[in-house]
Amino acid sequence: MNRGLLERSVREVATVTLLCGLGAMVFEMLVAYAIRTFQEQLDQMAGQWLQLDWVQNMFKGLVGSEIGEQFGAGALNSLAWVHPVLLTLLWAHEITICTRVPAGEVDRGTVDVLLGLPASRWSIYVCETMVWLAAGALVLALGLVGNRAMTWLLPSDLGYDYHQAIVVVANLYCLYLAVGGLALLVSALSDRRGRAVATAFGIVVASFLLNFLAQFSTPIRNISFLSLLNYYRPLLILRDGGWPSGDMLVLLITGAVLWLAGGLIFNRRDICTV
Amino acid sequence: MSVIVIENLTKRYGQRVGIQDLNLCVPEGVIYGFLGPNGAGKSTTIRLLLALLRPSGGRARIFGRDCWRHGHVIKADLGYVPGDLRLHSWMTARRALDLFGRVRRRDLRAYADVLLARFELDPEVKVRRMSRGMRQKLGLILALAHRPRLLVLDEPTSGLDPLMQDQLYAHLRERAADGATVFFSSHTLSEVEGLCDRVAVVREGKLVADERLDDLRKKAAREVTLRWRHPQSADQQPPEFLTVRERRGLEWRCTLTGPVMDLTRWAATQPLEDIAIVPPDLETFFRQFYQQDTLEP
Numbered sequence: 001m002n003r004g005l006l007e008r009s010v011r012e013v014a015t016v017t018l019l020c021g022l023g024a025m026v027f028e029m030l031v032a033y034a035i036r037t038f039q040e041q042l043d044q045m046a047g048q049w050l051q052l053d054w055v056q057n058m059f060k061g062l063v064g065s066e067i068g069e070q071f072g073a074g075a076l077n078s079l080a081w082v083h084p085v086l087l088t089l090l091w092a093h094e095i096t097i098c099t100r101v102p103a104g105e106v107d108r109g110t111v112d113v114l115l116g117l118p119a120s121r122w123s124i125y126v127c128e129t130m131v132w133l134a135a136g137a138l139v140l141a142l143g144l145v146g147n148r149a150m151t152w153l154l155p156s157d158l159g160y161d162y163h164q165a166i167v168v169v170a171n172l173y174c175l176y177l178a179v180g181g182l183a184l185l186v187s188a189l190s191d192r193r194g195r196a197v198a199t200a201f202g203i204v205v206a207s208f209l210l211n212f213l214a215q216f217s218t219p220i221r222n223i224s225f226l227s228l229l230n231y232y233r234p235l236l237i238l239r240d241g242g243w244p245s246g247d248m249l250v251l252l253i254t255g256a257v258l259w260l261a262g263g264l265i266f267n268r269r270d271i272c273t274v
Numbered sequence: 275m276s277v278i279v280i281e282n283l284t285k286r287y288g289q290r291v292g293i294q295d296l297n298l299c300v301p302e303g304v305i306y307g308f309l310g311p312n313g314a315g316k317s318t319t320i321r322l323l324l325a326l327l328r329p330s331g332g333r334a335r336i337f338g339r340d341c342w343r344h345g346h347v348i349k350a351d352l353g354y355v356p357g358d359l360r361l362h363s364w365m366t367a368r369r370a371l372d373l374f375g376r377v378r379r380r381d382l383r384a385y386a387d388v389l390l391a392r393f394e395l396d397p398e399v400k401v402r403r404m405s406r407g408m409r410q411k412l413g414l415i416l417a418l419a420h421r422p423r424l425l426v427l428d429e430p431t432s433g434l435d436p437l438m439q440d441q442l443y444a445h446l447r448e449r450a451a452d453g454a455t456v457f458f459s460s461h462t463l464s465e466v467e468g469l470c471d472r473v474a475v476v477r478e479g480k481l482v483a484d485e486r487l488d489d490l491r492k493k494a495a496r497e498v499t500l501r502w503r504h505p506q507s508a509d510q511q512p513p514e515f516l517t518v519r520e521r522r523g524l525e526w527r528c529t530l531t532g533p534v535m536d537l538t539r540w541a542a543t544q545p546l547e548d549i550a551i552v553p554p555d556l557e558t559f560f561r562q563f564y565q566q567d568t569l570e571p
Contacts, residue, residue: 002376002377003376004373004374004375004376004377004378004379005377007373007376008362008373008377011364012362108360109358109360110360110361110362111326112324112326112354112356112358112359112360113354113356113359113360113361113413113416115324115325115326115345116324116349116352116353116354116356116417117349117374117377117378118346118347118348118349118350118352118377118378119346119349119377120345120346123346268328269328270326270327270328271321271326271327272321272326272327273356273358273360
């Protein structure tokens, strides 16, 4: 591992990672606070709303599993890990990081200097990968810290299973890997960062919508296995416990295949800045 | 020994040809000028040497190694300044040198300080606050700081003031005297005329000349100015070795297309008031090169 390349990448992503990490922490604190403060009202409201089929389906689309009649502690806690704000923050962070090389460097014209250094394209790609993985772990860890801190500050009868929360975050990290692999592949194919970001984000949003709309339409449900969100179901983990090894494996393999394809393309492609 | 060997190198961008069957040998320890108008294929050739582009045909070798397959090994002993130099805005010269030193696994500080002083660059200014000339200086220092055996410079003087250009030329001559090789790309001849030992000229992706500058000078046509004593003499037909480009009263401005001895013999018999034979104008000569397929001395 080349220390200079690592240092360069860390310097490039440090600000966005800190901002997103703090954002995730604050958001998790707010959600945990809201759940604990307005628990009774939420239970009442949910009890009424969940009588409606489409609301049931909407929640199912979000948390990845049937909620049932009872809007219990598991459902409430799982909302903290599937809220679109958190997912958007996470995806924005990794898409920003993963489209830096090569698309961002080509776009800015700094790739000429980077590739003028005695480092193979693979080593540059691996360095970027290490930084992306570490940055994602940091953002999620800060989110977990925020969530945990608020449950410690505001104890409630909702309960908090730390082990289960870690399993949810691990599953979310696998989703992070799959989305990052996709962003790296798109970046390897692109010369313009804006285009790479838009493409990656478009695919991820389409994936989110596919998973969400699958609850309302049978034809869409038949292809919902194509959605990455189909393999992230925090309510199941929080309600039933255990590791969703199948879902995690699918996400890990998807991420690995996309990452490898991105690396191969970056390693063989022409780099044109003019 | 040749540091750079290019054999039938071809690069196509879809239907468009970047360079076609380029052959070139750059010997060790020379300053090699690589000339051509904009879009001739200079930067494409350099990008192939740097393994930024993959050849469509042929191959390029540096230090005996294939540029595409062993690019990262070659670059340990290569310094490169791109034509359109861009650096990260948060870098200072000091930070960039530290970082590059770590990537190259070498301590660049001692020699970098010499270069910073020579090129008069403040090491603590961030790139975002640098002028174009300062950024160019930083790019040059980053390329020179590890004392590479080969320097590939793509129009390196753009943005530099004349004094700094002289500093750069002096430094490159010193490096060449130490045995380093310099591959110097430019689109202006005057820049390489006083610096390079040898030049190659590319036009529309093809090599049209690869010679020593002295040999090229010999091929260049001399400019001749004749001033006649009488208007009647000025109206006569010129001899076959002289092409009159312009007649202005008693004065002819001509290009000598034959031997000088023929001109002097003929001039001795003519009613001339004055004659001036100007040394070969390489700039004009190169303009012809850029415009014609082949050189016709």
